[in-house]
Amino acid sequence: MISRKTFLKSVAGAAAVAGLGGGVAEAAAGGPRRLRGGVAYDTGVLHAAGDPLSRVRWSRRQVKQEIRVVAEGLRCPSITAFGSEIGRLAETTAAALGHGMEVYVQPRLYDHPQGEVLEHLAESARQAERLRDGDDVKFVAGCEHLLFTPGIVPGATFQERIANLGTIPPGEWPKIMERLTDFLARAADVARRNFRGRITYASLGGAEQVDWTLFDIVGIDYYPYFATDAEYTKDLAQYRKWDKPVTVLEFGACTFTGAAQAGGMGWNIVDRDQDPPRIKPGHVRDEREQADHIVRLLRVFGAAGIQGAHVYTFIAPGLPHHPSRPEYDYDMASYGLVKTLRERHHDEESPYRFEPKRSFVAMARHNRGQAGIFTEPARETGQ
Known part of the structure; x- marks a missing residue:
């Protein structure tokens, strides 16, 4: 499979060929500020029709506990x-609004025909509008879509499309970007007709050249790795040229040594050809690297004038931790701030409990603006 780093490099080059690049704006004035981090919350994504949602267990009590x-x-x-089942999105949104949080509602429907994706966006937007009170709900x-929606890049599934990226001739990229632009225009129109609040889009970092005049907020999924904060600041400046608020809808790292540099491909350390799947040899659990990376980027985002940032993700029940068998410690491949421990490790329908990781503690301290003692919350049990 092509790596995310290779993918981003190839698409950036193709965008230049297509003439879709833009200028670079100055960083926000007024000096660094502390940006309180939010989280991305997975409600379960539907891949192919007939498949189960990626998050199997679900209950209203569980959602309320976690939120x-x-x-x-x-x-x-x-x-x-984010997720595919509109009822779950509504339950999560209502729970978060009940705690005074702002909610970005992001429907996802992978590998379905474009017409079905747009219909799903429309119904999700209508539901989000029913829950909105002023500016407390945004719609994503x-x-x-470059990866997850068919008809833009060749391939029937997103795995096929990712694999095909490295084989696309440079001359084809302008046509791909035109198809993406056309679909985003239709998606924005559907959102506007069904949702009266502010809208955005979860773009693939600098790889998707988006016409942000279609949206109210510049939204990015951000997984590049740079050795210095100055390099991050320079890279982030490209999103400010539109003179609109910039929100990072996803960022983070998995839970192993080297995960920060692996970025958006960190999940790929699981060998799923084996039964049961195993962590590939050579990977070592490392909660500190995940924690340090998240807090570092929150600091960088604040200094760069980013409006909001959401760590991917709060919890990943499908990647449970195994305390004694590293080869089955799927939490190493998880971006979660908490680790899940199942009663039956290899059973996706098994009840689980969750515990905070170092990243949870570090982010809680950052959001409180303190470096002192943090009292961990009581352990929770998913029902």
Whole structure:
């Protein structure tokens, strides 16, 4: 599979060929500020028709427990609620609004025909509008359509499309970008007709050249790695040229040594050809690297004038931690701030409990603006 780094490099070059690049704006004036981080919250994504949602277990009690920890334990000012089932998105949004948080509602429907994706966006937007009170709910018109929506890049599934990226001739990229631009225009129109609040889009960093005049907020999924803060600041400046608020809808790292540099491909350390799947040899669990990376980027985002940032993700029940068998410690491949421990490790329908990782503690301290003692929340049990 092509790496995300290779992908971003190839698409950036193609965008230049297509003449879609833009200028660079200055960083925000007024000096650094502390940006309180939010989280992305996975409600379950539907891949192919007939498949189960990626998050199998779900209950209203469970959602309320987890959102309470996000609000009271992490002190998050906002969340990105993403998923395929509109009822779950509504439950999560209502729970977060009940704690005074701002919500970015982001429907996702992978590998479905474009017409179905747009219909799903429309119904999701209508539901989000019913819950909106002023500016407390924003609507996200999908996620990384270049990869997840058919008809833009060749391939029937997003895995096929990612694999095909490295084989696309440079001359084809302007046509791909034109198809992306056309679909985003239709997605923005659907959002506007069904949602009266502010809208944005979860773009694939600098790889998707988006016409941000279609949206009210510049939204990015941000996974590049730079050795210095100055390099991050320079890279982030490209999103400010539109003179609109910039929100990072996803960023973070998995839980192993080297995960910060692996960025958006950190999940790929699981060998799923084996039964049961195993962590690939050579990877070592490292909660500190994940924690340090998240806090560092929150500091960088604040200094760069980013409006909001959401750590991907609060919890990943499909990647449980195994305390004694590293080869089955799927939490190493998780971006979650908490680790899940299942009663039956390899059973996706098993009840689980979750515990804070170092990243949870570090982010909670950052959001409180303190470096002192942090009292961990009580352990929670998913029902």
